[in-house]
Amino acid sequence: MPPVKDGDENRIAHLVEKYINENDVMIFSKSWCPYCKKIKQALTSANIDFYSIELDQIAEGETILNELINKTQQETVPNIFIKKQHIGGCDKTLEAMKSGRVATLLNGTESKIESRKVADDDLDSYDYDLIVIGGGSGGLACSKEARSFDKKVCVLDFVKPTPIGTTWGLGGTCVNVGCIPKKLMHQASLLGEYFNDSIDYGWSQVEQEKSRQHSWSKMIQSIQSYIRSLNFKYRTDLRSKGVVYENSYGQFISPRRLKLTDKKGQTKEITGKNIVIAVGGRPKYPDIEGDQTYGITSDDLFSLGYDPGKTIVVGASYVALECAGFLHGIGREVHIFVRSILLRGFDQQMANRIGDFMSSIGxxxxxxxxxxxxxxxxxxxxxxxxxxxxxxxxxGEIYRYYEDCNTVLFAIGREACTQDLNLNQIGININKINGFKIKTKHEQSINCPWLYAIGDCIDEQTMPRGQPLELTPVAIQAGQLLARRLFSNSSITMDYHNVPTTVFTPIEYGAIGYIEEDAISHFGQENIEVYHSEFVPLEWSICHHREKVKTMSYCKLIVDKNTNRVVGFHVLSPNAGEITQGYAVAMRLGATKNDFDMTVGIHPTCSENLTTVSVTKSSGDAASKEGC
Structure with missing residues (x-):
């Protein structure tokens, strides 16, 4: 039996217990110790808060150290406690972070998974070097890149049917219910506009009216046939590269062990040394009576087996405006129900110009x-x-109304598909506030550093706040770079700044870098200059049916006055996507306004307006362009 402490010794013992009990992560440290500095840096990088006292800088430091030696039999610093449990020094704490023990302690799930986790960590080998949960753009890119380093890789992909039963093949949102069918339907709507343009270009109006009948079923058949060919290509590509494909739903049992369930309900377990979550997201419903029984989302629209007819689109996201745009373009009556603002997260001047354009065309x-x-x-x-x-x-008055239609499309936003992965079993908490996304830094989980995530399911610390970057090319590049860091000693991380994007509304909107609101907030109103111009696309200049909208094309460059660097690029015009992609290289290289000015434009194009724009907002002069 140890001796009973009294007097000062008893006070020190109580003081040590107080430090340990009142701080989730308590570090007893010395200011000069390199190992103390190392563990503090590691905890800070993992976004884990801690409290430390420097024993060499307080009068009672040596007395506290002696008490710690008696309590833990550890004579060195740092001496670390997490949730009242003694972890040890620097190396043991780093090991606990890597294994996930720190995260599970902090999230209160230690008792649930500790025994299974230890068993996983003690495995001599795993079934796979890498398991990727999700067979979308990012997941496939990551898995194939990892396989190029001769690693054993498995991809899990399972599509849960929508409330009306829609499902699809390998490839994720972009290929099946996103970018690809959306762009093809956008093209279908543009072709309808070209029909109208053709009259003023000399094509016979009589012949045009006879031939202009849009077939929804023919369009769906053509698009779905192409998508099925892509699904097949992805499956054969995985097979040829030696990536194992499991058409099963994966759920965590422990940090490196997953339970797989196929469509027949059969289950099995697999283990992976590294696991990447790339599950993407799905559309939200508004949680009103009848929404999932009678409504649809973009997950259903692109393979809808019947003509949607008069359609109400609920929402003002880019998905909402894009779908509304192409449905109108192929001749359907469209109504958009907007709760607050258009295109939240995008430049609001540009968003409102898109709204004005879409209103003008009906x-x-x-x-x-x-x-x-x-x-x-x-x-x-x-x-x-x-x-x-x-x-x-x-x-301010509130009225209640109703609108009759044939189809209601909900496009009010998306949520990450993380809720059924059993992430709580491995110490990761997700919540509705951020769309059930996983918090990451450089695609590495902040809570569990041994777990990785990419694509639309992450809340990435290095992303510019508020800017929508749920984009296929972002997920692909992030996945490839992550695989290289895991398996080829690369240190290159994904750069989420100056990512180009385009909204494929009837008049397209391309953007790179800062929106004007964020530029003002970041640099200060007095430190930026905005150059802008309205222009008429030459192709529209002779088209009478474009009379209301021909002057609505617009571009602006946001410039940092201190460096003359262009920090924001925005263009609203036909083919804005093709225009924006080229300028993305210049923006990434730090192009200045002088670089834009000294670039010779190609005439006559919409893009050349970015090389000649000279009117500033601060001048108050009209942005309309004169001459050709």
Missing amino acids: IHFHHQTIPTRLECLEEGKPGKLRLHYRQTLES
Whole structure:
């Protein structure tokens, strides 16, 4: 039995216990110790808060150290406690971080998984060097890159059907229900506009009217046939590269062990030394009566087996505006229900210009509206639906209305597909506030450093705040770079700044870098200059049916006055996607306004306006362009 402490010794013992009990992560340190500095840096990098006292800088330091030696039989510093448990010194704490023990202690799941986790960590070998959960753009890119380093790789991909039963093949959102079918339907709508343009270019109006009949079923058949060919290509590509493909749903049992469930309900377990979560996201529903029974989302639209007819699009996201745009372009009546602002996260001047353009071509906007109930009036394909909603008028009065239609498309945002992965079993907490995304830094989980995530399911610390970067090329590059860091000693990380993007609305919007609101916030209003110009695309100049919108094309460059560097690029015009991609290289290389000015434009193009724009917002002069 140890001697009973009294007096000063008893006070020191209570003081040590107080430090340990009141701090989740408690470090007893010395200011000159390199190992103390190393563990503090590691904890800071992992975004783990800690409290430390420097024993060499306080009068009672040596007495506290002696008490720690008696308590832990450890004579060195740092001496670290987490959630009242003694971890040890620097090396043992780093090992605990790597294994996930630190995260599970901090998240309160240690008792649930510790025995299984230790068993996983003690394995002589794993089934795979890398398991990727998710067969979308990022997951496939990461898995194939890892396989190029002769690693044993497995990809899991399983699509849960939508409420109306829609499902699809390997390739993720982009290929099946995103970028690819969206762009093809956007092209279908543009072809309809070209029909109208052709009259003023000398093509016979009579012949045009006879031939202009759009077939929804023919378009769907052509697009889905192409998508199926891509699904097949991805499967054969994985096979030829030696990547194991499991059409199963993966769930965590412990940090490196997954339970796989296939469509027949059969299960098995696999282990992986490294695991990457690349599950992407799915559209949200508004949680109103009838939403999942009678409504659809973009997950359903691109393979819809019947003509949608008159469509209400609920939401003002880029998905909402893009879908509304191409549905209108192929001749369907479209109404957009907007709760607050258009294109949250994008430049609001550009967003409002898109709204003005879409209104001018006949798309109906209902602002300040919130859906309350969706009911079916007549069954059919399409049937007849009634959407009830409330609307706040400019006076502040709230009225309740309804609108009848054939189809209601919900496009109110997306949530990461992480809720059914059993992430709580490995110490990762997700919440609705950030769309159930996994917090990461350089694609590495902040809570569990041995776990990785890429693509639309991450809340990445190094991303510019508020800018929407749920983009296929971002996921692909992040996945490839992550595989190189894991298996080829690379240190190159994903750069989420100056990522180009385009919204494929009827008039396309391309953007790189800062939106104007963020530039003002970051640099200060007095430190930026905005150069802008309105222009008429030459191709529209002789088209009478474009009269209302021909002057709506617009571009602006946001410039840091101190460096003359272009920090924001925005263009609203036909083919904005093709325009923006080229300028992305210049923006990445730090192009200045002088670089843009000294670049010779190609005439006559929309893109050349970015090389000649000279009117500043601060001047107050009109942005309209004169001459050719």
